[in-house]
Amino acid sequence: MSDELEGFGFVLPHWLYWGWLAVMPLLMMALDRWQRKRKGEAAEEAVYTPGEGQDAEETVYTRHPDAGVNGLTRAIDWISEHSGVFVAFWTVNAVCFYFFEVVMRYIFNMPTIWVHEASFLLLGMQYLLAGAFAMLHGAHVRVDVLYNLLPERGQIGMDIFTSMFFFMFALVLAITSWTFFQNSYSMHETTVETWGIQYYPVKFMMLLGAILILLAGLSKLIKDIALFIRLGKEGNA
Numbered sequence: 001m002s003d004e005l006e007g008f009g010f011v012l013p014h015w016l017y018w019g020w021l022a023v024m025p026l027l028m029m030a031l032d033r034w035q036r037k038r039k040g041e042a043a044e045e046a047v048y049t050p051g052e053g054q055d056a057e058e059t060v061y062t063r064h065p066d067a068g069v070n071g072l073t074r075a076i077d078w079i080s081e082h083s084g085v086f087v088a089f090w091t092v093n094a095v096c097f098y099f100f101e102v103v104m105r106y107i108f109n110m111p112t113i114w115v116h117e118a119s120f121l122l123l124g125m126q127y128l129l130a131g132a133f134a135m136l137h138g139a140h141v142r143v144d145v146l147y148n149l150l151p152e153r154g155q156i157g158m159d160i161f162t163s164m165f166f167f168m169f170a171l172v173l174a175i176t177s178w179t180f181f182q183n184s185y186s187m188h189e190t191t192v193e194t195w196g197i198q199y200y201p202v203k204f205m206m207l208l209g210a211i212l213i214l215l216a217g218l219s220k221l222i223k224d225i226a227l228f229i230r231l232g233k234e235g236n237a
Contacts, residue, residue: 009110014197017118025089029082060152060227068226076219077136083212084133087126094119114195121191121202128209132216153231159224166217174210181207 101115134140147155183189184200191197 009104009112011112011195012114012118017197018201021090021093021122024093025086028089028092029085060156060231064227064230067230068223070222073219073222076215080132080136080212080216080219084130084136087129087133090122090126094122097122113193114197117191117193117195117197121197125202125205128205129212131209132212135213135216135220153228153235156224156228156231160221160228163217163221163224167214170210170214170217174207174214177203177206177210 097115097119101112105111131140147158150158181200181203184203189199189203191199
């Protein structure tokens with residue numbers, strides 16, 4: 001850490017911040033798996049049903065959980081699920097950071113220069129990377145005034161039709177994020193606050209989040225098309 005920060009008390013080193021965000025979720029996930037094995041819980045193979053509405057009690061998706069499921073969709077859904085679990089553990093860091101800030105500020109009268117910035121960067125990256133997990137579990141907000149009036153096959157058809165707008169958005173996001181990351185990395189961009197942490201990893205998370213949500217959208221589209229065809233065959237039977 002730079003000598004000019006010596007008068008600010010403890011300042012979290014940049015390398016420790018990025019390293020901890022990368023390693024801490026893996027440790028927590030490994031600990032969770034170890035505890036499950038210790039309790040003798042059998043590991044069940046997860047079957048993820050397509051996006052919107054899957055967490056409801058009874059939907060067309062829950063009645064046809066195997067529609068369109070193949071090796072590709074399983075791999076994408078596994079990535080979407082575990083990327084969401086990975087970034088979910090980052091929330092623990094934000095809580096610990098702010099607890100440290102409160103103690104230092106109100107007990108020792110030594111407010112930090114890095115906690116707020118570390119936390120909002122963390123939560124921003126978490127938001128970007130959780131998009132695929134949210135799509136897998138149907139957690140994205142949608143306007144369904146007309147959607148709910150359609151029959152089940154019509155709803156799936158609507159999802160397939162509107163997916164082209166989703167892919168347009170996700171592709172633009174990915175291309176734009178790549179430009180942002182490339183420019184940020186080339187100039188070794190840092191934040192303007194006193195802590196001055198590297199900013200290009202945040203821009204890279206934008207790109208990674210766009211790629212993840214693109215993959216999640218592809219998996220959902222494959223399963224939606226298969227379900228649309230299946231419902232059509234069942235209707236003609």
